[in-house]
Amino acid sequence: MKSSGIVLFHRVFDKKYKPELFGMLMSALDSFAKELSEAGFNSFEFDNKRYSIKKANKYLFVASSSPKHRMKKVNQEMMSLAKSFFEIYDRDLLDHFDGDTSVLKSCEECFKAEIQDSLEEPVKKFWEGIIKH
Template sequence: MEKIIQDIWILNDAGAVLYHRVFKKSLDEQLIGALMSALNLLAEELEKGGLSNFELKDKKYIFMKQHGISFIVNSSKKTKEKKVKEEMKSIVDKFFTLYPKEMLNNWDNDLSVFDDFEKHIKDSLQDTIDKFEKAFW
C-alpha cells in the first residue's frame, strides 16, 4: 500500500484538535485546527454539506465529517483524489472502531486517549521530514 497522506487533523465540533500528525512541522497544530474548522463552518454557511476540498500551492486538502468529527488530510496535488478519499475512509473507519461514538460522547477532554492512533494508521501516512533527515544524518 502506497503512503499518500502527508498531514492529518481530527477535530471535534468545537474545533479542538483531537489528533494530528504533520509531515513537516511549521505552525501550531491547534492554530491549524482552528483554521480548518473555521473554513469548514464558513463553507457550511455558504452551501449545505460543508467544504469537501481545496488546493494550496502543491497540496490538496480533503475534508470528511462523520458523527460530529471532522477529518482533514492533505496530500500531493499529483495524487488522485479518489485514492486519497479511499485512504481517508479507511482512517475514519479505524477511528470510530477504536473510539466509538458512545466513548466520544462521554469523553472527558483528555487528548492523551488519542495518542496511539498513529500506530493504527501508519500505513496511510508518509514518513515525516524528521524521519527522512535522521536517515541521512
C-alpha cells in the first residue's frame, strides 16, 4: 500500500475488514507513530493477530500473523515479497501512480503467482512434518 493508505494489492484469507479501510487505518497509525517517535512503529497486536509493517520506497507492506510466529521469519518473508513487488511492478508506473488501482491489474496475476510459494511454503512444511512423524 502507498503510505497515503491506498491499497495496491491485498491477499486476505480472513475477510473481516475492507482493504481500503484497513489501508487508511495503517496510514493513519503510521503517521501518528511518526509524530510520537521518528522511527514510527513496526508491529502491533489486535484481535489475536500481530500486524507487522515494513516500509520500502514510500510503500507500506503489512502482514498479519499469529503472535506465536517468530518476527524474524515474518520480516524475512515480507522483505522477499517487497522485493518481488518492485521487480514485477515497473518503477515508472509506481513513481507516477495517481491512485487509480486499475492500472495495476495487468500485473496482479503475475504478482500473485510470484508470491504463491511464499504463502504456501509454511503450510506445506507443517503438513510434511505431521506426515513424517
